[in-house]
Amino acid sequence: NAGVTQTPKFQVLKTGQSMTLQCAQDMNHNSMYWYRQDPGMGLRLIYYSASEGTTDKGEVPNGYNVSRLNKREFSLRLESAAPSQTSVYFCASSGGLAGGKETQYFGPGTRLLVL
Amino acid sequence: GESVGLHLPTLSVQEGDNSIINCAYSNSASDYFIWYKQESGKGPQFIIDIRSNMDKRQGQRVTVLLNKTVKHLSLQIAATQPGDSAVYFCAAYTGRRALTFGSGTRLQVQP
Numbered sequence: 001n002a003g004v005t006q007t008p009k010f011q012v013l014k015t016g017q018s019m020t021l022q023c024a025q026d027m028n029h030n031s032m033y034w035y036r037q038d039p040g041m042g043l044r045l046i047y048y049s050a051s052e053g054t055t056d057k058g059e060v061p062n063g064y065n066v067s068r069l070n071k072r073e074f075s076l077r078l079e080s081a082a083p084s085q086t087s088v089y090f091c092a093s094s095g096g097l098a099g100g101k102e103t104q105y106f107g108p109g110t111r112l113l114v115l
Numbered sequence: 116g117e118s119v120g121l122h123l124p125t126l127s128v129q130e131g132d133n134s135i136i137n138c139a140y141s142n143s144a145s146d147y148f149i150w151y152k153q154e155s156g157k158g159p160q161f162i163i164d165i166r167s168n169m170d171k172r173q174g175q176r177v178t179v180l181l182n183k184t185v186k187h188l189s190l191q192i193a194a195t196q197p198g199d200s201a202v203y204f205c206a207a208y209t210g211r212r213a214l215t216f217g218s219g220t221r222l223q224v225q226p
Contacts, residue, residue, distance in 0.1 A: 004158075033214075040218065040219075041218050041219075042119070042204055042206075042215075042216030042217050042218050042219055043159070043204075043206075043216045044216070045213065045214065058213070059213075090158050090159070092158075101146070101147040101208045103149060103161050103164055104149075104161075104214060105161065106151075106158035106159045106160070107158050108157055108158050109156075109157070109158050
C-alpha cells in the first residue's frame with residue numbers, strides 16, 4: 001500500500017496562474033481532506049469530503065475549489081494563485097466511520113510557491 | 116472556537132532521557148485527540164490517539180495522558196532516540212470532522 005500520494009511534490013506559479021493538486025489514497029477510505037501548513041504553524045483545514053460525491057468547506061476555503069473525482073481521488077484547484085497561497089499542502093484520508101472522528105493519514109505534501 | 120496549543124516551541128533532551136511534550140486545548144467538548152510526528156519535508160505521521168473516556172494510553176515507547184479537568188494532554192516518549200527528533204503536533208476534534216492542530220513543538224535530541 002502506498003497510502004496517500006500527492007502530485008506534484010513542488011510547484012512554482014506566477015500570480016494569477018491556475019493549477020490543480022492531485023491526491024489519491026489506496027486504503028479504501030471514505031473521507032478525504034486538504035490542509036495547508038504555513039511556516040512554524042500547524043495545519044489548517046481547507047476543504048474535506050466526507051464521502052464520494054460530497055464536499056464541505058473547512059477553516060480557510062477562500063481561493064480554492066475541490067473535486068472528489070471518485071472514492072480514491074480528491075483534487076484541490078487554485079483558480080487564480082496569489083502569493084498568500086504560498087504554503088505546503090497536505091492531503092489526508094480517514095476511514096469515514098465512527099461518526100467522523102478518526103485518525104487521519106497524511107500524504108507527503110506539495111510545496112507551492114506563488115511569485 | 117477551538118484552539119490547541121503547545122507550551123514550548125522547542126524541547127531539547129539528551130539521548131536516552133524521557134521527553135514530555137505538553138498540549139492544552141480550549142474546547143471542553145473535544146473528545147478525541149491525536150499526536151502526530153512530522154519530520155522535515157514529510158507529512159504528519161500518526162503516533163498515538165486517545166478518546167475522552169480514557170485518561171492514559173500507551174504505545175511502543177510512547178504514552179499519552181489526558182486531563183480533562185484542566186484540558187491538558189501530554190505525550191511522553193521513553194528513552195528518547197535521535198530518530199525521535201521532529202516536530203510534534205497535538206490535534207483535537209472539535210466538530211464532526213474538524214481536526215484542529217496546535218502549532219507544534221520541535222524536539223531536539225542531543226547525542
